[in-house]
Amino acid sequence: MELDRRAFLSAVAGLGALPRPGRDQETAADITLTIAETEIEIAPKRRIKTTVYNGAFPGPLLRLPEGRPVTIDVVNQTSIPELAHWHGLFIPPEVDGSMEEGTPMVPPHGRSRYRFVPRPAGLRWYHSHIFAGRDLHRGTYTGQSGFFLITGGPDLGAADQEVFLALHGWDAYLTPMGAAGGDSSLEAAYDWFSVNGHALGAGDPIRVKQGQRALFHILNTNATLIHRLALAGHRFRVVALDGFPVATPKEVSILEIAPGERIEALVEMNQPGVWILGDTDDRTRKTGMGIVVEYAGRSGPPQWTPPEPQVWDYTAFGRPTSVPEPDERIPLVFRAKWAGNRWVDHWTINGKEFPKTDPILVRHQGLYRLVFDNQSDDAHPVHLHRHAFELVKVAGQPSSGVTKDVVVVPARKQVEVQLRADNPGPSLFHCHMQLHMDHGFMTLMQYGDQTSNK
Numbered sequence: 152m153e154l155d156r157r158a159f160l161s162a163v164a165g166l167g168a169l170p171r172p173g174r175d176q177e178t179a180a181d182i183t184l185t186i187a188e189t190e191i192e193i194a195p196k197r198r199i200k201t202t203v204y205n206g207a208f209p210g211p212l213l214r215l216p217e218g219r220p221v222t223i224d225v226v227n228q229t230s231i232p233e234l235a236h237w238h239g240l241f242i243p244p245e246v247d248g249s250m251e252e253g254t255p256m257v258p259p260h261g262r263s264r265y266r267f268v269p270r271p272a273g274l275r276w277y278h279s280h281i282f283a284g285r286d287l288h289r290g291t292y293t294g295q296s297g298f299f300l301i302t303g304g305p306d307l308g309a310a311d312q313e314v315f316l317a318l319h320g321w322d323a324y325l326t327p328m329g330a331a332g333g334d335s336s337l338e339a340a341y342d343w344f345s346v347n348g349h350a351l352g353a354g355d356p357i358r359v360k361q362g363q364r365a366l367f368h369i370l371n372t373n374a375t376l377i378h379r380l381a382l383a384g385h386r387f388r389v390v391a392l393d394g395f396p397v398a399t400p401k402e403v404s405i406l407e408i409a410p411g412e413r414i415e416a417l418v419e420m421n422q423p424g425v426w427i428l429g430d431t432d433d434r435t436r437k438t439g440m441g442i443v444v445e446y447a448g449r450s451g452p453p454q455w456t457p458p459e460p461q462v463w464d465y466t467a468f469g470r471p472t473s474v475p476e477p478d479e480r481i482p483l484v485f486r487a488k489w490a491g492n493r494w495v496d497h498w499t500i501n502g503k504e505f506p507k508t509d510p511i512l513v514r515h516q517g518l519y520r521l522v523f524d525n526q527s528d529d530a531h532p533v534h535l536h537r538h539a540f541e542l543v544k545v546a547g548q549p550s551s552g553v554t555k556d557v558v559v560v561p562a563r564k565q566v567e568v569q570l571r572a573d574n575p576g577p578s579l580f581h582c583h584m585q586l587h588m589d590h591g592f593m594t595l596m597q598y599g600d601q602t603s604n605k
């Protein structure tokens with residue numbers, strides 16, 4: 152049996168579950184994450200200057216049991232204030248890693264102690280949650296990301312091996328995008344991509360044997376880009392989204408994964424060869440977004456075959472039953488606010504930019520339907536901190552049985568989600584594209600006595 156170090160220390164020292172603040176830093180943390188600038192070599196002679204946790208991208212895989220308190224020290228060796236956000240965890244705002252919710256910043260050359268009870272079970276992650284603005288070497292543009300797997304949840308299916316894949320883009324820059332010859336806004340673009348810190352072909356392949364079944368845990372840590380992935384010669388059986396098992400596991404040939412999202416999928420290794428698991432976009436794949444899958448006893452150049460076209464549809468993994476009527480429907484309208492030619496667009500929620508946005512007001516234990524109405528020409532992966540929600544309508548398609556903490560609202564479409572307000576305290580709601588959240592696309596969900604959202 153694994154030693155519960157904190158419980159042991161508490162018993163020995165005669166302290167309660169929460170030691171007095173003054174003594175707190177004297178005890179060792181269970182986990183220490185050190186933020187520091189580094190260079191990672193994503194391919195031979197292709198070195199990237201960035202900031203990571205514990206010297207590597209992704210940071211250490213935190214595999215912790217649901218319900219057992221953990222103490223994590225975050226040491227900041229950089230010269231700017233930082234924050235580590237524990238994405239998808241239902242924890243208090245003071246430790247969630249959001250300045251807007253009241254979590255203290257980790258000072259430059261200082262440290263912060265986070266203590267919380269990891270829950271719910273499933274695939275979560277951690278990442279920097281600071282403002283970047285037009286400095287594309289901060290926040291989620293950096294390599295400050297890691298997997299946080301909370302164990303004790305439902306089995307996703309027997310697998311012979313587990314593979315964790317973190318997608319990222321490097322050396323981001325702002326570039327005009329829009330109608331040729333017309334007005335154009337600036338968007339983030341990337342010179343290089345990698346899977347787990349290696350460009351396609353530069354790292355070790357995923358080694359498999361014929362007849363095996365692999366469970367892929369895939370995370371998109373990219374600051375702004377949605378990726379579409381395929382594994383040549385194979386199909387994915389999607390079993391969980393954002394760490395929550397789906398009602399109807401289903402086979403697909405293409406996975407679409409937005410910033411902040413996680414997909415878990417089983418793959419039957421029944422096509423011996425050397426294959427590319429990579430982005431379906433040729434330029435993105437050729438600049439690094441991919442990894443080789445190599446069967447035992449096979450060699451030669453890795454093969455890519457374009458997958459059959461396929462539309463990604465969250466509702467395919469749900470079930471057709473209806474969900475209960477909520478206590479209240481809360482409409483949230485997303486619009487772009489053109490800031491000028493060759494400037495970054497600003498974004499509004501119900502007509503206002505953060506920090507002037509109206510809060511989403513809820514009562515403890517109330518049942519709410521958030522109605523996302525995207526009146527812009529971009530898709531937005533919106534994320535609610537400290538809670539999860541069930542998808543109940545996606546672009547007109549009713550659904551239930553798909554629970555997530557990030558959902559892509561397609562351009563000019565509506566998505567409805569339902570949630571129980573059961574984790575009091577301020578909870579940040581924002582687009583997970585860093586360029587959008589930094590330019591207005593953010594508000595707070597607040598618990599109060601109000602019965603209306605106005």
Ligand SMILES: [Cu+2]
Pocket residue numbers: 530531532582583584587588592
């Ligand atoms: Cu957005």
